[in-house]
Amino acid sequence: MTEELDAGLVAQQVAESGMLSEPGEGKEVGRARKRKEDARLLTGRTQWTDNIQLPGMLYIAFKRSPMAHARITGVDVSGAKGMPGVVAAFSGQDFADEQGSLPCAWPVSENVVIPDHPPMAVEEVRYPGEAVACVVATDRYLAADALDAIDVDYEPLPVVLDMTEALTDASPKVHEAGNRAFTWTFAQGDMEAALRDAPVVIDRTYVQQRLIPTAMEPRAVVATTDGDGFTLWTSTQVPHVLRVMLALTTGVPEHKLRVIAPDVGGGFGSKLQVTAEEVLCLLLTRKLGKPVKWTESRSEGNMTVHHGRDQIQHITLAAEADGRIRGLKVELLADMGAYLMLVTPGVPLLGAFMFNGIYKMDAYSFDCTGVFTTKMPTDAYRGAGRPEATYAIERVMDELADELGLDPIEVRRRNWIRHEEFPYTTIAGLTYDSGNYEAATEKALALFGYDKLRAEQADRRDRGDPVQLGIGVSTYTEMCGLAPSRVLGSLAYAAGGWEHGSVRMLPTGKVEVVTGTSPHGQGHETAWSQIVADSLGVPFEDVAVMHGDTAISHKGMDTYGSRSLVVGGMAVLQACEKVKDKARKLAAHALECSADDLDFAQGSFTVKGTTSSKTIQELALAAFAAHDLPDGLEPRLDADATFDPDNFSFPHGTHLCAIEVDTETGMAKIRKYVAVDDVGRVVNPLIVEGQVHGGLAQGIAQALFEEAVHDADGNLLTATMADYLLPSAADLPDFVTDRTETPATSNPLGVKGVGEAGTIASTPAVVNAIVDALRPRGVHDIQMPCTPERIWRAIR
């Protein structure tokens, strides 16, 4: 990239190419609607799970293992039973007959080993913080006190912390069957040929450090029974999945179990889980016949909410002398932790199809081994597999550029799929339906002032400035909108990928929408209202969206994988279309014409060429009254729909990061961050921008701040927020964000999903910038998080 582009010109070009759609006249979709959800959240009228109080409620506290790996030789809860306020105390043995095994719904391969995973440890603990006993008391303070009176005897067993060592014969075992959880391979093209005599071969090893997702709301569970059925409130992203899994795990019949996700304070994948505590709370209310509540502390949560990332990536890239990629070989070790939880082994597979990124190549191979260690299991964390893959390819593309003396933008340009080549089937077998990497990149470069910053970088280098400037590039795509059921099935995922929505017109003309998605900050109540308002021609304010309660929303696949709008929003739209079809029949009957003679606009059916019309609200009332319905039409104006697209969606974009590195202290500070994302058609730009901002913060935090650290005994050293560093406002810059808009073709809305994009793109942009700043000093990599100390050691 040598020519600085004029931002205004680019904007004009993009506008002329129709790449940023404006909302149509009177249309809701595309409008920056302020959120419906805000009022209760801003005034404290929330319903977090811990807020729920039921008469006679009891409080649970869990005794947790202080050891990473040990045999339990004795648990004595009798001391706790005598403590004030204590109603009961139990050890794992007390649940042994009924607690089942926590489910893994993604048995990725034939050879996968799925060890028994008791919600409460009975014989052996395999990660620090594993629950070994519990207390039930009349007050949360008394429950906490009684934990000190439980005696647990442990016989220490050797810990398994390092994945490479874990795979050696000499390693202690986490489970009888050994430390290899599974192997999974995929290959396409002739890798041998690609590597043979390749002018450039780059070998790199990158480590994806273990992260702790840290949603702001700690987990909490309330469970109760009326003697027949059970209700469970929990801070979850997946009430529907959880209900099925709890029924299968505990034997509580599915029809007797209601799961409610009330207000949920963030998830980022960490609440896409069937947790030990959810199972045990349900069992405890069944045992005691009383409502129970458990609320975790943050330090408890840092240990026992599933962790994320934790991979070692061996990358081999073969390329021509002009920078064109021949082949990419990926050998991956993925730390499963001690057990396979809901989608633990599937996370690296979500990356398997993404290591090739936006690039064309002749050969690709992926070889993944899942490894057991004595750590908290890993599972989905924002991006789940795709950030790891994107990091590796985007880091190695910079290495390729460096090797060939090319600008990192140029080396990408020589390899990426050109916009006229879509739809394009990649070497990994996915068909990218649409995209325009050129447009996003041009826009990002212009907003960033790329050439000017490069000039400043050169100047600082020449002057030997102690503060060096680095520029990091990340041109990413991701597969999201998790669906399609058939593809997920082919990857051995146990559930489908469809989503459900229902729409009902009430007698007064208002609209109730029930969605199978389960928002926890994403703003579905607002966005779905916009979709419905446009489709039915009703006011935005007249739509209410309900979710997160299996008694209200009887079908759903919940919220994760940037799927809610792409699949769930679409289901709602399709339900609207069905409602309209029914309304058209009612209108034709009422207006005494053929359904084909009716035009629908702004909520009214009008007989073509006349002023004779009926509003959809009038038709809703007519359906309710049922005084004069056409034969065969039921007295209701509502519909259900499910949507199951035939492809993933593929957001993409170009992120540019400028970082100042203080070479005297090693401190790296982001000076400018530009993100141009293409998430397809945008329903609410306010929400999209917010999702990008938050995603960026989490991706940047992986690059600079966050890391779960264990000591040699396997203890988690970062169990509090004082040690696990999260960025505050003072630690992050303002972000410059913009969009291009290339509609997805896999759904009629043209939407792609935005929840994970920022996280996926930003981590490599930041590390590329740091490495770029230090290349003259011979630096090719810095292990994440790029702490001042690590940077200092790299350049001393």
Place this chain on the structure above:
Amino acid sequence: MPRIAVTVDGIGYEEDVEPRLLLVHLLRDRLGKTGTPIGCDTSNCGACTVMLDGKSVKSCSVLAVQADGGDVVTIEGLAANGTMHPMQQAFHEEHALQCGYCTPGMVIAAIDLLRQNPDPSEEAIREGLEGNLCRCTGYCNIVRAVRRGAAVKTP
């Protein structure tokens, strides 16, 4: 058990409390003021921030007995006559919240920031909010909301 008198959102309470009772648990579990949530146990996250005698404090790191005689304002006490406080309104306008869990503390911290500095720069806002963590927004819109809230307060 010590008896304390405390005013919360304009209402006076007298409560017998265990010395170890945290102010945030007094608010949540005894007085039903569940608008103030708890996010950590090391006073890092700031979700539980309330005003105590006119200054922001982390209510998880104050004992109820320490608040004896004090005047507490929580997120639930900010709206007047059914109208949101300008800072609450600014957070709404700027989409400065997603899951909303950090929001009560963030809004209180933002109001406190303006008490000290009615027209803060972006940098002053970022530093002034260093004790409140948000995992959703990346803070950009929170900073914008505080600017907007400041503009309302200082016409």
Place this chain on the structure above:
Amino acid sequence: MIPAPFDYLRPASLREASEALASDEDAKVLAGGQSLLPLLRLRLSYPSLLVDVSRLSELTGIRDEGDHVFIGAMATHDDVTRSAEVTAGCPLVALAAATVADPAVRHRGTFGGSLAHADPAGDLPAVALALECVMVTSSREIPAADFFLDYLETALGPGEILLGVKVPKLGPGWGFHYEKFHRTAQAWAIVGVAAAVRRSNGSIQEARIGLTNMGPTPLRALATETALRGVELGDAVAQACSQAAEGTSPTADLHAQPDYRRHLAQVLTQRAIRAAAGAP
């Protein structure tokens, strides 16, 4: 998490407080509680009794007392930061107090509490040491140099309560700076440097340097202080500051190894000295 039970006393007099503390070795002073409460919640500390000294008049207030400023132990970091007496008489204290934790913690956390807690990673002990403050207790006065004995350990005896601190006013010609190096805004200092410098005729006449988190107690960078005497701002400062880590014994923890801390001490001392000396 939830603290274990303890008794609570809000004494009516200093004597009552001292007696209560002297008669129970597991009793602890409660000031602002900003260091203590997290320890209680994590059950890393199990005191039998908390003696809440916050309402004792002897511990309150900030006063200019001529050649020094008296800062009551219960003055909060926020009070200190905004105090006209402190800003005028001993601005280094205000500069460092403003970097402690975050605004809400600074509203509760106290100057005296953070000195008595004696965490070497705290920002104020190094300042107290550099400024050669005098600790005023319920029974005596203790120079800062004799106050910090070990990690979280001070010279305060059983029942002895820190009432406040006399901070010498160093007078005209002095410049000050506190250089704090931390990974995130709310993280503890990896290393901090408190510097006071007196300049005249373009050279440094005298420098006092306190180091945060370079050992089990706050430390003075004495070799550098000596080496700085009489030097002009320039390369000689760098030379002098290269001795800043002499005599230190920094710890290894999650955020830094000792050799890195030693390196930082040198770099940050130079920065602090130059800033305090008003160098551009």
